[in-house]
Amino acid sequence: MKKLSVIVPCYNEELVITESYRRIKEVLMSLPNPTEIIYINDGSRDKTRWMLDKIAASDSKVKVIHFSRNFGHQPAVTAGINNCDADLAVILDADMQDPPEAIPAILALQEKEEANVVYCVRKSREGESLFKKFTAKFFYRLMNYMSDVSFPLDTGDFRMIDRKIMDQFDRFQERGKYIRGLISWLGYKQIPFYYEREARIAGETKYPFSKMWKFASTAMLYFSKKPLRLAISLGFIAVLVGIVLAIWFTLGKIYGFSNAETGWTSIMTSVIFFGGVQLLTVGVLGQYVGILFDEIKARPEYIIDEKKNF
Ligand code: UDP
Ligand code: MG
Numbered sequence: 001m002k003k004l005s006v007i008v009p010c011y012n013e014e015l016v017i018t019e020s021y022r023r024i025k026e027v028l029m030s031l032p033n034p035t036e037i038i039y040i041n042d043g044s045r046d047k048t049r050w051m052l053d054k055i056a057a058s059d060s061k062v063k064v065i066h067f068s069r070n071f072g073h074q075p076a077v078t079a080g081i082n083n084c085d086a087d088l089a090v091i092l093d094a095d096m097q098d099p100p101e102a103i104p105a106i107l108a109l110q111e112k113e114e115a116n117v118v119y120c121v122r123k124s125r126e127g128e129s130l131f132k133k134f135t136a137k138f139f140y141r142l143m144n145y146m147s148d149v150s151f152p153l154d155t156g157d158f159r160m161i162d163r164k165i166m167d168q169f170d171r172f173q174e175r176g177k178y179i180r181g182l183i184s185w186l187g188y189k190q191i192p193f194y195y196e197r198e199a200r201i202a203g204e205t206k207y208p209f210s211k212m213w214k215f216a217s218t219a220m221l222y223f224s225k226k227p228l229r230l231a232i233s234l235g236f237i238a239v240l241v242g243i244v245l246a247i248w249f250t251l252g253k254i255y256g257f258s259n260a261e262t263g264w265t266s267i268m269t270s271v272i273f274f275g276g277v278q279l280l281t282v283g284v285l286g287q288y289v290g291i292l293f294d295e296i297k298a299r300p301e302y303i304i305d306e307k308k309n310f
């Protein structure tokens with residue numbers, strides 16, 4: 001029988017921990033497999049730490065990793081995978097937006113198809129703002145346009161991965177991890193599982209706009225050099241516009257259809273336009289230099305303060 005781990009990252013989730021533990025546990029008890037839950041407390045400042053410690057004290061099949069501070073959702077999931085020794089793992093959000101009740105069906109599908117990855121595709125998203133739905137939809141499509149690998153659409157980190165995937169995942173050296181992308185990139189046999197994404201059972205999203213932005217830009221920059229190529233295209237367009245304008249004004253002077261002396265507007269427009277293009281291009285370049293800077297420091301991706309039940 002294959003051992004199954006459920007990896008759950010938690011950041012300030014005191015309102016959902018109890019209910020979420022109850023629901024996951026109920027599902028795991030119904031399976032014949034040996035099971036465990038790995039909670040990663042991503043530097044919560046509320047009662048999450050205390051609550052997880054209490055659960056771990058009463059249930060030896062619950063492992064807990066406490067980070068020294070908030071490192072983010074992706075590092076938390078990474079720590080879960082890095083510290084998992086099971087044959088199969090399911091990555092699940094603490095807020096129950098990804099229903100644990102789907103696990104038996106996912107497991108059955110994995111066994112039937114002998115898949116290395118079963119990634120869960122959202123048929124619908126409940127209780128999320130229009131803005132979130134729109135940005136998410138837009139993001140996954142843009143990602144596919146930008147990247148050289150193609151990713152399944154509308155798929156989060158909710159998925160089942162096997163030992164092979166976990167062993168390969170542990171080898172990734174990069175610090176800015178876009179986990180769903182990296183797992184897609186690995187290849188092997190990957191199959192979809194369709195589900196309805198539910199609303200959060202309590203509390204608020206821990207992904208404010210700033211974190212969403214960081215997440216999206218990491219994904220984009222780590223998976224694609226297209227922004228650099230787009231910058232070059234933009235440069236070409238700007239040069240072309242410049243040439244056309246120059247011809248226009250020269251001919252205008254000769255044939256008298258444009259008076260360049262009074263051309264304050266045209267000068268200002270082109271100065272601002274070219275200035276903008278240059279700043280944009282340097283900015284894009286800067287983003288990649290920033291990544292080099294971060295990666296070359298080779299700092300650990302997360303710091304573990306304490307582990308329970310390992
Ligand atoms: N999370 C985390 N660290 C963070 C932000 C979020 O570990 O810095 C966890 C959070 O506790 C939850 C999961 O990541 O289990 C997804 O976060 P959330 O539900 O807030 O995101 P949303 O579903 O709104 O995109
Ligand atoms: Mg959520």
